[in-house]
Amino acid sequence: MKIAAFSVHSQPHIGVVQEESAISLTLLGGNRFPLCVKTFIEKSEELLPLAESLIEQRDNDDAVFPISDVKILPPIPSPEKIICVGLNYIDHCRETGMEPPASPVIFSKYANAIVGHHDAVEIPINSNEVDFEAELAIVIGKEAKHVSEEDANDYVFGYTIMNDISARDLQFKDGQWSRGKTADTFAPTGPVIVTKDEAGDPHNLSISLELNGEIMQDSNTNNLIFTIPQIISFLSQSMTLRPGDLIATGTPPGVGMGRSPKLWLKDGDRMSITIEKIGTLSNYVKG
Structure with a gap:
């Protein structure tokens, strides 16, 4: 459903x-x-x-x-938590010049970043290097604390799409990622939440992003470094996950910062992320 x-x-x-x-x-x-x-x-x-x-x-x-x-x-406009996993596709690690992590790299976004299908992504006045990132997002279905990997799927309600918009200049200037990741409108989400029974195997879904009609990212969730059960179990050892919490699972290769020359979003650009079994999330850029 x-x-x-x-x-x-x-x-x-x-x-x-x-x-x-x-x-x-x-x-x-x-x-x-x-x-x-x-x-x-x-x-x-x-x-x-x-x-x-x-x-x-x-x-x-x-x-x-x-x-x-x-x-x-937006399916959930004010989640209690928006948790993101960085560097979770090996090819994306390579394009950013970073080593694959030994454990999940975690950062957060806030509710101010949430926008919906066909809404604008706004370029902040203090950034010139805004990037796109197609991601599969987990929607937590019930309270989860100290969950094992074997039981993790029991705590999933379903899945949605998130575009992890990132101001790269702010992200790397600060040395930690919060300011560059959670500007207003930096978490387009939707258009729907697909229940886990309809999604099927979340580790075998095609995922792609088009920018102005040209494919930038094209991969499959079977390339995730850390699986969904591993992510949920890892997080639940430290924090209690609650219904409606969103966990973005990382982006595949093809982002703007990994290209030569680098490709930054600009006013009027149009992005569409398509994930198999879920649908297409489309947004435009406002400079």
Whole structure:
């Protein structure tokens, strides 16, 4: 199931995306469904079967909207945590001139960075070297602490797409990555959350990024250095993961800083990230 937050004529809905349609659970189920996707995730054991039943039994199309008629919103606009894994594809390590890490390299973004499908990525006034990074993101489904790798999948609700936008000049000037990674609009996310049953094997999904129609990144999640169970277990030894937390799993090769000459985002650029089983996240750049 592909869960989405969207608005129709400025009215918020939570719903399910099927092909080119958005089905409103808000209209089908009324107050049985929260408008907050994070709350939906917390109650997913009850609400997912209810959603499936209502969609199967609907007898009219009043709750169905063409995707072109809705505004897709960030699925989780204010997660408690946005955790990112750096240097998690070997070829990306090589293009950045860094050695593959012995353990996951962790940094964070904040909620100010979250924007949705078709929203603008804004170039900060203090940066001239803004880069793109296509990433598969894990959506945590229930509280996780001291989780083993063997049990880690039990704590996953599903997956979404994140573009880990990075101001490289700020990132490397500071010596740590926070300021360069979490400027406003630097975490486009969405367009949907695909439940783990529909996603299938998350370690065998094609992942690509197009910039102005040209493919920049083209890989597969089977090239991850640290797997999703390893990442979840590693993090949960130090911090309690909660429903709706987002974990971006790293980017494959092809980013702007790894090219010769280097390629930085500019006003008017358009980016589209496609991950198999999830869909396409598109954003434009505002300078």
